[in-house]
Amino acid sequence: MSGEAGFFTSRLDEAIGWARKFSIFQYPFVTACCGMEYMATACAHYDVDRFGAGLPRFSPRQADVLFVVGTISHKMAPVLLRIYEQMAEPKWVVAFGVCTCTGGFYDNYATVMGIDTIVPVDIYIPGCPPRPEYVLDGLLKLQAKIENQHETGERSAPEPRPEFSV
Amino acid sequence: MNAEALIQAVKDRVPQAVESSHAFRGDATVIVRRESILELARTLKDDTAFQMNFLMDLTAVDFSEFGTKPSPAFFASSGVPVRPPEATIPVEDPWPGPPGSWRFVVVYHFFSFALKHRLRVEVPLDEDDAEVDSITSLWGGANWLEREVWDMFGIRFRGHPDLKRILMYDEFDGHPLRKDYPVKKRQPLIGPIN
Numbered sequence: 001m002s003g004e005a006g007f008f009t010s011r012l013d014e015a016i017g018w019a020r021k022f023s024i025f026q027y028p029f030v031t032a033c034c035g036m037e038y039m040a041t042a043c044a045h046y047d048v049d050r051f052g053a054g055l056p057r058f059s060p061r062q063a064d065v066l067f068v069v070g071t072i073s074h075k076m077a078p079v080l081l082r083i084y085e086q087m088a089e090p091k092w093v094v095a096f097g098v099c100t101c102t103g104g105f106y107d108n109y110a111t112v113m114g115i116d117t118i119v120p121v122d123i124y125i126p127g128c129p130p131r132p133e134y135v136l137d138g139l140l141k142l143q144a145k146i147e148n149q150h151e152t153g154e155r156s157a158p159e160p161r162p163e164f165s166v
Numbered sequence: 167m168n169a170e171a172l173i174q175a176v177k178d179r180v181p182q183a184v185e186s187s188h189a190f191r192g193d194a195t196v197i198v199r200r201e202s203i204l205e206l207a208r209t210l211k212d213d214t215a216f217q218m219n220f221l222m223d224l225t226a227v228d229f230s231e232f233g234t235k236p237s238p239a240f241f242a243s244s245g246v247p248v249r250p251p252e253a254t255i256p257v258e259d260p261w262p263g264p265p266g267s268w269r270f271v272v273v274y275h276f277f278s279f280a281l282k283h284r285l286r287v288e289v290p291l292d293e294d295d296a297e298v299d300s301i302t303s304l305w306g307g308a309n310w311l312e313r314e315v316w317d318m319f320g321i322r323f324r325g326h327p328d329l330k331r332i333l334m335y336d337e338f339d340g341h342p343l344r345k346d347y348p349v350k351k352r353q354p355l356i357g358p359i360n
Binding site (some may be wrong): 060074075077078080108110112117118 | 332333335342347349351352353354355356357358
């Protein structure tokens with residue numbers, strides 16, 4: 001559809017994208033210490049409400065951005081996948097902190113080496129934990145991504161994960 | 167009671183249980199035969215001389231690779247030079263060293279709120295028959311601790327009401343804190359192996 005969109009639909013896409021990017025209802029999936037930095041970002045000093053992301057929802061069914069904050073273990077992985085599946089489209093996923101991006105400094109029997117092995121990830125925010133400025137930068141990048149997304153939900157495929165061996 | 171008096175008291179009350187003992191910087195340790203652990207624990211709890219009403223911790227150690235090589239878990243990939251294990255235990259440290267041919271040691275820490283003394287009890291176990299009596303009948307708090315030791319080390323507790331995994335999932339194969347568990351082994355529940 002994107003190639004042959006007429007004037008009206010492309011304007012509509014733009015309007016919806018603009019509206020969506022300032023109405024981020026996030027679901028914070030907080031499992032570890034990154035949660036403190038998430039709270040610091042959410043509170044008054046850094047104030048994610050400035051970017052329209054000030055209302056965390058406590059049900060994935062009401063949320064459209066999944067913030068995965070903290071280490072995900074193999075035992076937790078099915079729960080995370082289920083939370084992701086419970087969210088309604090359109091939905092986005094933010095990997096908050098290195099543990100969710102790559103496994104971080106964990107390399108053991110218990111830890112998932114990056115949540116992108118389980119769910120598709122839109123924005124990676126590295127850091128251990130990431131500073132609030134990082135988080136806000138990631139949030140702005142997410143907003144840009146949301147704005148450019150088509151009304152159909154069509155989006156570019158996630159970047160393939162490079163093969164690596166241990 | 168100070169450490170030496172505590173050890174002496176244990177030896178007086180249950181002489182057949184104590185295999186050896188040592189005290190280091192005020193902390194008493196008795197090494198106990200596994201047949202006697204339940205009897206010793208009951209004495210420690212009920213005897214007015216001990217009044218050990220608090221089980222501080224219950225854990226285990228796998229000595230199978232003790233002192234033979236540095237842990238590969240942290241340093242192999244990083245290239246950080248590792249200090250080799252010390253050849254001898256310093257003379258001022260009376261720790262008697264690893265428990266000889268025994269592979270596992272189950273460690274109990276008891277504390278008395280009333281008398282403010284603390285005792286460490288160690289039970290050495292063999293690899294082929296890693297089983298010891300459960301003390302859940304005396305301290306309810308031992309329930310989850312024993313389940314954790316079972317989960318991580320594969321040591322069974324005889325008489326435990328519900329001995330199943332507590333940290334890992336049921337599908338997990340093996341006991342990850344055993345030294346022969348492969349460091350690189352991954353058993354994901356979902357998703358690709360990573």
